[in-house]
Amino acid sequence: MALLACNNAKTGEQARENGAIFYTEFDTPFGMPPFDKISFSDFKPAFLKGMEEETGEIDSIANNTEAPTFENTIAALDNSGRLLNRVSRVFYGLKGAETNDSIQALAEELSPLMSEHRDNINFNDKLFARIKTLRDDTTGMNLTTEQYRLLDNYYKGFVRSGSMLGETEKNRLREINKELSSLTLKFGNNLLKETNGFKLVLENQHDLAGLPEGVIAAAAETAKKEGQDGKWVFTLQKPSWLPFLQYAEKRELREKLYKAMFNRGDNDNENDNKKIINDIVNLRIEKAQMLGYKTHADFILDENMAKTAANVYKLLNDVWKYALPQAKKEAAELQAMVDAEGGNFKIESWDWWYYTEKLRLQKYALNEEEIRPYFKMENVREGVFEVANRLYGLNFKKLDNVPVYHPEVEAYEVLDADGSHISVFYTDYFPRAGKNAGAWMSSFRGQQIRNGENIRPLVFNVGNFTRPTETTPSLLTLDEVETLFHEFGHGLHGMLSNVTYSGVSGTSVSRDFVELPSQIMEHWAFHPEVLKLYAKHYQTGEVIPDSLIAKIDAASKFNMGFTTTEFVAAALLDMDYHTQSERKNIDVRDFEKKSMEKIGLISEIIPRYRSTYFSHIFSGGYSAGYYAYLWAEVLDADAFQPFADKGVFDKATAASFRENILSKGNSDDPMILYKKYRGAEPNPIYLLKNRGFVQ
Numbered sequence: 001m002a003l004l005a006c007n008n009a010k011t012g013e014q015a016r017e018n019g020a021i022f023y024t025e026f027d028t029p030f031g032m033p034p035f036d037k038i039s040f041s042d043f044k045p046a047f048l049k050g051m052e053e054e055t056g057e058i059d060s061i062a063n064n065t066e067a068p069t070f071e072n073t074i075a076a077l078d079n080s081g082r083l084l085n086r087v088s089r090v091f092y093g094l095k096g097a098e099t100n101d102s103i104q105a106l107a108e109e110l111s112p113l114m115s116e117h118r119d120n121i122n123f124n125d126k127l128f129a130r131i132k133t134l135r136d137d138t139t140g141m142n143l144t145t146e147q148y149r150l151l152d153n154y155y156k157g158f159v160r161s162g163s164m165l166g167e168t169e170k171n172r173l174r175e176i177n178k179e180l181s182s183l184t185l186k187f188g189n190n191l192l193k194e195t196n197g198f199k200l201v202l203e204n205q206h207d208l209a210g211l212p213e214g215v216i217a218a219a220a221e222t223a224k225k226e227g228q229d230g231k232w233v234f235t236l237q238k239p240s241w242l243p244f245l246q247y248a249e250k251r252e253l254r255e256k257l258y259k260a261m262f263n264r265g266d267n268d269n270e271n272d273n274k275k276i277i278n279d280i281v282n283l284r285i286e287k288a289q290m291l292g293y294k295t296h297a298d299f300i301l302d303e304n305m306a307k308t309a310a311n312v313y314k315l316l317n318d319v320w321k322y323a324l325p326q327a328k329k330e331a332a333e334l335q336a337m338v339d340a341e342g343g344n345f346k347i348e349s350w351d352w353w354y355y356t357e358k359l360r361l362q363k364y365a366l367n368e369e370e371i372r373p374y375f376k377m378e379n380v381r382e383g384v385f386e387v388a389n390r391l392y393g394l395n396f397k398k399l400d401n402v403p404v405y406h407p408e409v410e411a412y413e414v415l416d417a418d419g420s421h422i423s424v425f426y427t428d429y430f431p432r433a434g435k436n437a438g439a440w441m442s443s444f445r446g447q448q449i450r451n452g453e454n455i456r457p458l459v460f461n462v463g464n465f466t467r468p469t470e471t472t473p474s475l476l477t478l479d480e481v482e483t484l485f486h487e488f489g490h491g492l493h494g495m496l497s498n499v500t501y502s503g504v505s506g507t508s509v510s511r512d513f514v515e516l517p518s519q520i521m522e523h524w525a526f527h528p529e530v531l532k533l534y535a536k537h538y539q540t541g542e543v544i545p546d547s548l549i550a551k552i553d554a555a556s557k558f559n560m561g562f563t564t565t566e567f568v569a570a571a572l573l574d575m576d577y578h579t580q581s582e583r584k585n586i587d588v589r590d591f592e593k594k595s596m597e598k599i600g601l602i603s604e605i606i607p608r609y610r611s612t613y614f615s616h617i618f619s620g621g622y623s624a625g626y627y628a629y630l631w632a633e634v635l636d637a638d639a640f641q642p643f644a645d646k647g648v649f650d651k652a653t654a655a656s657f658r659e660n661i662l663s664k665g666n667s668d669d670p671m672i673l674y675k676k677y678r679g680a681e682p683n684p685i686y687l688l689k690n691r692g693f694v695q
């Protein structure tokens with residue numbers, strides 16, 4: 001990576017103090033990070049100076065002799081820490097998408113320092129007293145809804161961070177926060193090492209039986225990069241292991257690769273995550289109870305739309321009642337196929353994808369390899385841009401010759417219908433050894449209005465989609481297409497933010513509301529009218545034929561029992577960990593086993609994420625929150641209904657969704673925002689219909 005290769009190569013105009021590049025706003029087009037000028041040696045000094053600067057700003061606010069006002073306390077607090085924010089967004093953006101040993105080591109070094117810095121702010125008694133004075137009596141302040149929301153958020157944030165605790169408890173909380181920060185970081189680092197550490201190397205062409213040519217070619221290229229020319233290498237990156245499970249005829253090889261995937265972090269080696277999970281869960285219990293909550297789930301959900309664990313369990317169990325019987329039917333169908341072929345074995349989890357693919361072909365004549373040529377990554381990206389244009393009037397202009405953090409990253413200026421600048425949008429779609437698994441959205445700068453200027457965001461989407469090969473471009477699976485649309489929905493939430501204060505901008509909403517903008521975008525991905533716009537054969541340019549669209553539509557609810565069951569199982573596992581109220585030594589394997597037995601999960605299916613690689617909840621901020629995708633699906637299924645009724649590109653509906661949801665960030669209560677858009681609370685029937693559980 002060029003950014004980190006030039007550690008100390010500072011000559012001529014680059015001869016400057018380490019870290020200085022972050023000390024002022026970037027003097028670049030749109031304020032984009034100058035990745036070509038940033039060196040690894042800039043990060044630590046910038047972090048240290050950023051913490052020092054923010055400490056001074058906080059002291060100035062706390063020690064202000066004037067009576068507290070919204071402007072001199074809340075607005076000043078919201079505008080503090082700009083240097084630290086600037087370097088943090090770049091550094092942690094790279095840590096997720098383009099990391100290396102140096103970045104990981106620095107992240108571990110910074111972890112306790114950042115934890116202490118945050119606690120020093122949260123435990124500043126004078127600062128909290130000013131916030132509390134304002135929160136206790138807003139009479140005559142004439143606050144806007146957004147200003148009151150910001151004030152309320154800061155007050156609750158300080159209380160939830162321990163501001164009202166005694167000194168002894170505060171000191172213990174400092175220790176807990178440092179430990180949790182370090183443990184969650186370690187969990188993610190271990191998972192990345194485990195993901196990169198396994199390779200299935202095949203030398204015999206017979207072992208490739210059943211695999212499509214594109215999958216074989218990709219494995220050959222991976223082998224070549226690994227210095228094993230003439231062989232085929234399959235990895236634990238999803239674009240590698242999933243097609244192998246779908247098509248490889250050799251059952252013992254499918255088992256080997258799948259077990260390597262689902263045993264990540266559970267191999268009793270130096271990257272094992274079981275003790276880390278035990279420590280995280282117990283520390284979270286201790287912290288929650290110190291702050292007045294019975295469980296970590298109670299602590300988290302108090303700020304979410306769901307509010308209580310009982311509400312979450314009700315949603316998950318209600319859907320489980322539909323999903324499990326359907327999954328059992330699907331398992332029986334697959335077993336019948338195995339038996340009919342003379343297979344003398346009971347179907348296992350590593351067989352599911354293989355026989356599902358055969359059954360899909362049998363039932364719907366739908367072969368994903370027949371469809372993928374119509375989903376060239378660049379065409380899909382153009383498709384999602386076109387949807388944004390038709391809904392919201394946005395235009396995407398490719399930016400050439402601008403600095404990016406990796407050669408595969410592309411950048412676009414996003415323009416509104418009137419030609420005004422909205423955002424910069426980066427895409428980074430292919431797996432690399434230095435990239436975490438999965439897909440996500442974040443930003444190098446958030447949106448806010450400062451000194452009358454609307455500071456526009458710098459948003460990025462990261463994915464791990466099928467790589468191009470020497471002979472074919474990146475051809476996406478249906479799942480990857482849906483994921484690209486999903487993450488772009490998060491991107492729109494960040495790009496279209498239009499609030500005053502950074503503390504309530506963009507995606508800074510509750511976990512069970514933040515997935516609404518992303519999941520609603522999935523509804524456009526395979527809509528026939530939308531497919532005609534972007535699904536074009538990469539060789540001929542032919543628009544996807546109606547016959548294939550009909551097959552995609554017919555098969556859209558196929559395997560839904562499995563899909564729902566594996567998700568809900570993971571969400572229930574998350575809740576089971578985080579509704580524990582007693583600290584104890586947790587045997588992770590046994591805990592997970594009993595959790596799944598309790599709900600009757602069938603042996604042919606495992607939870608979407610087993611504990612030791614469940615990064616959402618142990619290193620990604622979704623603890624007691626993985627349910628949020630399903631909660632938000634109640635919202636997105638209901639929210640899409642006006643488009644289903646009035647037209648998929650209905651302008652009035654789109655304008656309302658942009659105005660009331662996408663632009664508002666966290667400037668009002670989520671349900672109030674939703675009802676302004678929809679006119680009522682969401683009806684859960686549409687979720688069940690979308691999944692094919694009711695007519």
